[in-house]
Amino acid sequence: MxxxxxxxxxxxxxxxxxxxxxxxxxxxxxxxxxxxxxxxxxxxxxxxxxxxxxxxxxxxxxxxxxxxxxxxxxxxxxxxxxxxxxxxxxxxxxVPKKASVDDIAVSEGVIVALDAIQDPGNMGTIIRTAAWFGARAILFGKGCADPFQPKVVRSTAGATGAVHYIRGDFGNIFHELESTGWQVYLLDGSKEAEDLRSVKTAKKSILVAGNEATGISRGLFTANRTRVRIPGHSGIVESLNAAVACGIALEHFSGLS
Known part of the structure; x- marks a missing residue:
């Protein structure tokens, strides 16, 4: 009716x-x-x-x-x-209930951490891609677009809620996860970063993608975290779209490549 x-x-x-x-x-x-x-x-x-x-x-x-x-x-x-x-x-x-860090900490697989991803289209595409590759959770850090705003939801094409999520400051969340064996990998386009193809992923991997314009916050770069770059034909374009980079990296970290 x-x-x-x-x-x-x-x-x-x-x-x-x-x-x-x-x-x-x-x-x-x-x-x-x-x-x-x-x-x-x-x-x-x-x-x-x-x-x-x-x-x-x-x-x-x-x-x-x-x-x-x-x-x-x-x-x-x-x-x-x-x-x-x-x-x-x-x-x-x-709005689905947020996951707890404790629940995520005891699991294995890959977690996607988004650091100030602001474009709703990118955000929605990353959520959909994370669901496709079976990500354990998505962490929405400071400065991220609201994952439940209409354009983000539309861009997920129905994948909203498919992956557990946490919203908050990465400092405390990463500290707790790293203390339970999670390894952080930072998507970084610099030459100093390790080629994605040679990266051996941990059973508990956190993949961090940064802001479309400024990249990952410098405070997240610490000695115990691995910087990862996606190889390409240098000089043709400056960088990859954030959602595209996440998709390529997630294929590697999911163990399907």
Whole structure:
């Protein structure tokens, strides 16, 4: 059954475009037919309600009967969307619970740590790539884009919530993880860094990617951490896109290469 949305509901959903209201309510919006379809299918995050601007769009999705569906006028729907050409489908979702450092510390595999990754498209692509390669967790450090803002969620193509996550200062988190055997690897384009192809990965590996413009914070470079570079044809381009670099490195660290 499809119910017309009230003005008050529309007002509350519109507020979710702002980070402070996402933090306050613990809700976020996933937009787009493919994105919502994947979130429904994967079940990684809990959905509170589905929003559409045309009743016929409901038939494109496998929506449980227990899930409320609300119809909005096209103008109202567009006011909630952050895209120029909305697809007419949204899901209001619950922000998944953060993982604890203790839970992550006792596991093995690869953790992706993002240091001030600010571009939402890069952030979403990295989250999706981390899910593809089976990353144990993603750490969102200071200065990162909000992983639950609409463009990031859309860029994950439905992978939001697929990987455990922690948000916070790397100093304390790294200290605790390193004390339980995790080894930190810093993606660094300098000549002094070790060629990725020759890097022997640890059973517990933390892969750090830095800001698109300034790279990894200098305070993270310590003697016990390994600097890693991705080889390429020097002189053609200055550096790789952050999401592309993460994808290449994750293939190596996942043990699939």
């Amino acid at each position: 499809i119910t017309p949305a009230s003005n008050n509901q529309i007002k509350q959903w519109r507020k979710l475009l702002m980070g402070k209201y996402r933090n306050m309510t613990g809700l976020f919006i996933a937009e787009g037919i493919r994105c919502v379809e994947q979130i429904l299918h994967n079940g990684f995050v809990e959905i509170d309600e589905i929003l559409v601007d045309k009743p016929d769009l409901v038939h494109l999705l496998d929506i449980p009967e227990s899930l409320p569906v609300f119809e909005l006028a096209s103008d109202d729907f567009a006011s909630i969307s952050d895209t120029k050409t909305p697809q007419g489908v949204m899901a209001v979702c619950r």
